[in-house]
Amino acid sequence: MLDSSGHLNGAPFLKDENQGLYEPSPQFKNLAKVCEYSSKSNTAVAAAIPYFQEWREAAHQIKKYSLANLDKLLVQFESNMKARGVEVLFAQDAAEANRLVLEIARQHNVKSVVKAKSMVTEEMELNHVLEEAGIRAIETDLGEYIVQLAKQRPIHLVTPAMHFSADEVGQLFHEKLGEPYSAEHAALTAIARKRLRAEYLAADMGVSGCNFAVADSGTVVVVENEGNAGLSTSTPPVHVVLVGIEKIIPKIDYLPLFLNLLGRSGTGQKLTTYTHLIHGPAPGKKLYVIFLDNGRTKVLQDPHAWESLFCIRCGACLNACPVYRRVGGWSYGWVYPGPIGSVLTPHLVGLEKAGKLPFASSLCGACGEVCPVKIDLPHQLVHLRHRAVNEPSPMNSAFERLQWKLWAWAMCGPRRYGLAMWAVRIGVRMAKFLPWHPDKLGAWTRGRELPKVPTHSFRSWWQERSSQKGKS
Numbered sequence: 001m002l003d004s005s006g007h008l009n010g011a012p013f014l015k016d017e018n019q020g021l022y023e024p025s026p027q028f029k030n031l032a033k034v035c036e037y038s039s040k041s042n043t044a045v046a047a048a049i050p051y052f053q054e055w056r057e058a059a060h061q062i063k064k065y066s067l068a069n070l071d072k073l074l075v076q077f078e079s080n081m082k083a084r085g086v087e088v089l090f091a092q093d094a095a096e097a098n099r100l101v102l103e104i105a106r107q108h109n110v111k112s113v114v115k116a117k118s119m120v121t122e123e124m125e126l127n128h129v130l131e132e133a134g135i136r137a138i139e140t141d142l143g144e145y146i147v148q149l150a151k152q153r154p155i156h157l158v159t160p161a162m163h164f165s166a167d168e169v170g171q172l173f174h175e176k177l178g179e180p181y182s183a184e185h186a187a188l189t190a191i192a193r194k195r196l197r198a199e200y201l202a203a204d205m206g207v208s209g210c211n212f213a214v215a216d217s218g219t220v221v222v223v224e225n226e227g228n229a230g231l232s233t234s235t236p237p238v239h240v241v242l243v244g245i246e247k248i249i250p251k252i253d254y255l256p257l258f259l260n261l262l263g264r265s266g267t268g269q270k271l272t273t274y275t276h277l278i279h280g281p282a283p284g285k286k287l288y289v290i291f292l293d294n295g296r297t298k299v300l301q302d303p304h305a306w307e308s309l310f311c312i313r314c315g316a317c318l319n320a321c322p323v324y325r326r327v328g329g330w331s332y333g334w335v336y337p338g339p340i341g342s343v344l345t346p347h348l349v350g351l352e353k354a355g356k357l358p359f360a361s362s363l364c365g366a367c368g369e370v371c372p373v374k375i376d377l378p379h380q381l382v383h384l385r386h387r388a389v390n391e392p393s394p395m396n397s398a399f400e401r402l403q404w405k406l407w408a409w410a411m412c413g414p415r416r417y418g419l420a421m422w423a424v425r426i427g428v429r430m431a432k433f434l435p436w437h438p439d440k441l442g443a444w445t446r447g448r449e450l451p452k453v454p455t456h457s458f459r460s461w462w463q464e465r466s467s468q469k470g471k472s
């Protein structure tokens with residue numbers, strides 16, 4: 001998943017998928033069990049709400065409205081926030097967002113950063129960029145802290161170190177931090193708490209994501225369970241929020257609905273332990289909000305695809321997906337794993353790089369059933385498959401596309417069809433005189449014999465039969 005310089009390198013799914021399917025890494029041995037357990041607890045808390053389906057539908061409609069009115073809502077959010085002294089910036093792509101973060105860091109003479117969990121910063125590879133600029137960045141979410149120490153990438157949207165056992169975390173803390181080995185959960189948490197507390201106090205800047213950006217009140221909403229996001233956003237003198245433009249919702253009145261859905265679908269909780277509503281900077285501190293597009297407005301223009309921007313990153317579709325359970329998050333090759341990754345990644349990094357991902361699904365439909373904002377993930381995948389075979393992508397070649405175009409042309413008229421069948425009959429008869437064996441055509445022909453060509457085609461037989469009937 002990472003190239004030699006530590007960058008994410010697209011989505012080489014099929015290779016990794018095969019490794020996952022046939023030679024599962026021992027590291028992933030518990031993944032299916034943990035996903036199944038999470039999926040069951042998500043379903044159980046949802047089933048306890050008799051109107052859960054109505055909630056899903058309401059959230060779907062609000063997201064639809066939000067994205068249809070994105071321009072107005074972003075302006076409303078910006079003016080509400082600016083009125084309270086917040087600087088709101090917009091970045092077209094990851095490079096621009098990184099440049100803005102570095103400018104802010106230079107302006108405030110930042111040497112160290114504490115980061116709360118944020119998928120957008122993964123998209124930007126912000127840790128890498130900060131490191132290159134000589135700025136120390138520490139992840140403070142426990143799972144993110146573990147994967148950062150292990151020099152890995154998050155394996156899941158919500159539980160980034162899902163694949164680590166307590167024993168492995170104990171070993172890691174011993175090797176990397178010099179702490180005495182322990183596999184006790186309480187002891188491991190205490191080590192992380194002690195280490196991270198010192199980081200919060202020393203940091204010059206805090207960086208966080210944003211679960212919801214509320215337009216009418218101008219509020220950044222950050223939800224979490226560990227308290228680390230609260231400390232990362234409030235302790236350092238500067239706080240930078242990085243948020244995808246699709247995270248906007250119109251009204252604060254709608255927030256409880258989304259909080260109820262996110263907690264239940266994400267971690268099987270009625271509500272996450274902490275919900276931070278940030279309206280402006282604390283006295284004497286600075287707050288910046290950077291909205292990132294990075295391909296989202298392009299997705300917005302596609303009527304078949306824009307629904308994928310409704311995602312609230314709960315991770316429920318990952319837990320429910322039989323393919324994800326088997327291969328884990330890294331096989332998806334970019335930031336977003338599982339069914340939503342198979343949909344979002346081709347849109348955001350391009351079909352030519354990630355065109356294999358929509359095929360990383362059995363289309364069983366489980367992802368669509370659990371999604372709290374009712375994204376029709378199976379149909380999104382089918383739509384992308386259609387594009388992947390019609391546009392330049394790793395799933396086809398120019399020659400293959402030409403073949404299918406000819407096939408479509410031939411099938412659209414009886415005369416063309418007759419002509420094509422005549423050509424095929426000649427071609428199959430001539431094949432035996434070829435100097436090379438049809439094996440060379442690929443795996444499909446290796447296991448199959450060329451059929452014998454009958455002396456009469458069905459069409460000629462039918463015509464003869466019809467004319468004989470006419471005579472009689």
Ligand code: SF4
Pocket residue numbers: 157265310311312313314315316317318340367370371372373374375
């Ligand atoms: S697509 Fe739906 S289920 Fe999957 S992470 Fe997004 S909101 Fe959750």
